Amino acid sequence: MKNDNPIVLKLTNICRFFGSVKAVNGISMEIRRGEVIGLTGENGAGKSTLLKILAGIERPDSGTMEINGKRANFRSPNDALKAGVGVVHQEQSLFTNLSVAENIEQQNQMQTGMSRLGFQDWKRINEDASEVLKKIGVKLDPKARVGELSFVDRQMVEIARAVCVEPGGDGTPLIILDEPTAVLEQAEVEVMEREIRKLKEFASVIFVSHRLDEVLRICDRVLVMRSGMLTRDTSTQGITKEELFRAMVDDTPTLNTHKRSPVRPGSVPAVELRNLTMEGRFKDVSFSAYPGKITALVGTNGSGRGALMRAIFGAEKFTSGSIHLDGKLVTKWSIGKAVASGLAYVPAERKVEGMIGGFSGTRNITLVHRGDSAWGQILRPRRMAKTAQSWFDRLDVNPNNIRQPLNQFSGGNQQKVVLAKWLNSPSLKVLMLDHPLRGLDVGVSQTVNAELRKACENGTAVILIPDTIEEALEMADEILVLRDGEISARHDLSASNDLAIKEIVAEMV
């Protein structure tokens, strides 16, 4: 490890308080050129605030920051850009109605200016964009409209944009990646790793992630934050996930993998698909999900898993094939019928599809299955509140305020409420979740997974699209691999526990 490279970033005792909340409390650290630093910690540990300070969005209350040897006092994100700090945010900030090149050029304009006499120099804009895209190894048409790209491709454009910073002189750019792999599939994560290795040649990188395996694999050093302070600052050589856990949380959580038993012969599947086809998305998909078992669908983006789940839920129409519930064929399928038959669906896009942000936790939880929360058409506020409160307590939602609008909660707690909405069903036959742990920290993920297991014990069949293959291996009884809309492999985990991740990735691409 080269220890004599120039220091790119030096923080000394940076503090940022919000009233009595010490979001960042005395952080000191150093990053040298060519280093990839992992930054991890639970939601609420202060990572986002620290990043905002580095990006010029927030100003520290005390402490000093030096970038490439010069004192830095950012008054706006523009100052950060000029100093050579490029950030790829977790929430996308692209202009969806503009092209890829225009979005990339946005950043550049502040540096070099792409206009001659005020007119856009399209040829150069597109050429420069192509160069950047090539540099980071991404195949995208610079003229493509960003709004029409998939989430993943948009993430790539964000990275291209961030890479465009030029600190001037011989300063080193500092690229900050905020949960870049949260929405990437395995094959794309490898692309990301390659990119980061390329970035090391001319920049330094801060890699923020909850995925400890990736952090240990990709980064040279790892910093762990807890309650606004740094609890570990160490090389990634020789450190284990458990040690990182301990630095992140107050108590040591247990990573358990439950024992799996095979399906009893003759049992009726909760849901069975026969040759289900949706034109352009998936073809000839046949499988069975049994009560009390977890089926994981793995595959790359575009493999059709999301569409498959929505077809089962009745949210999208399939072209041919059939769906059978409890052995009976379903006809003229719709969401209303699906929910009445005991199906549930937790979408990947939580804010837009999973919840009603402006509604309180109470109204969200009692939205689908009212039970005794209403006398026919008349709502019963006290019963609603009682139901909501018991779910808030059981899932440890924070803050424990059932009347607060859900959009004021953090992502992890929103997800708990969304899950509660579906668990609140009188008879939950099939629970489908699309990327349920996306963006969630360790503690919340464990709560969610524990609830999924509880649901299984109660006889629910769970179908899961996991974020990582590790998640699938930890949770599932059966793993189905989809490639280009068709099932390319099935793995029954009750039979064998020795599955190599590489083997599954090979079946996905």
Place this chain on the structure above:
Amino acid sequence: MSLLSKIGQFSGWHTVAPPLVFIAMLLVVGTFNSNYLGPLGVSIATASAAPILLVALGQSMVLNIGSIDLSNAAISLFGAIMLAMTLPQYGIGSLVLVLVLLTILGAINGAFLAFTHVPSFALTLGTLGILQTAALVVSGSETIYVSENRELVTILYRSKVLSIPLTFWLGVGVAVTYWALLRLTVIGQHMTAVGKNESGAILSALPTKFVKIFAFALSGFTGGLAGLSIVAQAGSASASGLGSALLLPGIAAALVGGTSISGGLTNPINVVFGALTVAFVPIAIQAIGFSAQSQSLVYGVFIIAVVTLTTTLTRGLVIK
């Protein structure tokens, strides 16, 4: 935090602002000419507010689901004409008939919206044109005077409680009913959910198509009541007479009453204050002494100022 941003952060603003604005206006009018606040003044103001209120209530229910109904004033005028024509022959039965008819017309609007992808703005613009023509054709472009049974309806206008005619109290009654509907019933909750996040509502298995039909049906129904109040006041109905220009005041009243134009935030009781405020503006203009010619200008400036005040600043980054 500056005082202005503290004001903006107060989340109860959109609940409290409409009545406050109305009281402020009353104070202004009273300062200039307290005669306008006497029993006669109140009676005149609330009488003109009544049809605006009823139209605004229907509109606020449609706005609540994230749509807009540009045809509801035309529906109510059409209803007024139908009522004026059938009242002599059928008495009270004609009122029932007209209300049912208008509710169905509203439901048809809603059904088109639910089953086609035409946005409500365009759809109801079309319905507006159709109904305006229908009103002219049915009335033969003449004023229809209610020849018999007039007392059955004009009693609503002439009977007053606290100097306020029953037509206005009818509006208040509808406002309270709609308020209860939105807060305390399942269908009301569904309507608000659709307005706040339609995708989320669809994926929560809410009957969104029915919700749309229902909201527009309510708009048609209240439009019918507005038509009733027009006939009650004028004893007649005409395609170009009283009530022919209710669309924009109705929308303004809904907005001044704190209704969000993007959906999901409607308080029918505040719409009462919104309608009173809108009805009072011409009176305030007169009381202050602005010329009649400047009325439109003052009206416009005022509406913008008031809506800015009553639109909550904490609602989010995107305001349509």
